[in-house]
Amino acid sequence: MDRAEILDTAKKYVTKDRADQHGDMESNFTMIADLWSVYLGVEVKPHDIGVCMALLKIARIKSTPENADHWQDSCGYMACGGELSG
Template identity: 50%
Template structure:
């Protein structure tokens, strides 16, 4: 898959598919941050969630770099995190 296709697929996921399934990214990541903060005893933010989810994808890429879904999802998490951080 080309870099252009990876980005266009990620764009489709975060603006349509995942949005319909999981709701607004900032709301979803804030909710996750709340749960993770309770679990870890550390205050986490929605941008922390975006970074940590992207790092999860990096760990999966280390195991199987040919699995393109991890590259697509990682691009999506970084895009969502960047948008949230700049609001």
């Protein structure tokens, strides 16, 4: 899979598939940020969720770099975080 395919797939996931499976991105990331803030005892903002989830995918890449899903999802999470950053 080349970089264009990775980005095209990530775009499809975050603009079409994501809402069908997880609901509105901003509402979802805000709810996650609120829950993580309470659990961690520090303020977590919605855009931080994009970064943290991308880091989770990067950690998975260390184990299975051949899994295209990790690369696609990390791009998608960063795009969502970027949108929420203001």
